[in-house]
Amino acid sequence: MARFFTQLALLDPSVPVRCPCQYPHGCVCDGPERVLRAYCYKVAMPPMTPAHREECLAWIENVEGYTRAEYQEASDQDLARGVLHSMVDYARDKGLL
Numbered sequence: 001m002a003r004f005f006t007q008l009a010l011l012d013p014s015v016p017v018r019c020p021c022q023y024p025h026g027c028v029c030d031g032p033e034r035v036l037r038a039y040c041y042k043v044a045m046p047p048m049t050p051a052h053r054e055e056c057l058a059w060i061e062n063v064e065g066y067t068r069a070e071y072q073e074a075s076d077q078d079l080a081r082g083v084l085h086s087m088v089d090y091a092r093d094k095g096l097l
């Protein structure tokens with residue numbers, strides 16, 4: 001996912017040292033995923049810029065079963081949650097999970 005989310009990746013240094021994914025056996029999240037999880041779990045983060053939100057919406061509208069309109073007005077937290085959920089669905093569709 002890292003190649004798609006170039007804007008979100010720039011926020012990676014803003015995420016606290018401990019990734020909020022809390023996987024018991026260690027974090028394997030790439031930069032953008034750590035950023036999305038930080039928004040999702042309401043870790044203190046700067047508000048997403050229009051460029052960050054656009055990247056999220058562009059991703060969402062390309063995943064089957066998700067529409068841009070559904071997330072256009074969503075909070076940063078809900079938008080991030082939508083992207084994370086759609087990533088799981090996307091990976092399932094491609095047989096990666």
Ligand SMILES: [Zn+2]
Binds near residue numbers: 019022029034
């Ligand atoms: Zn993680």
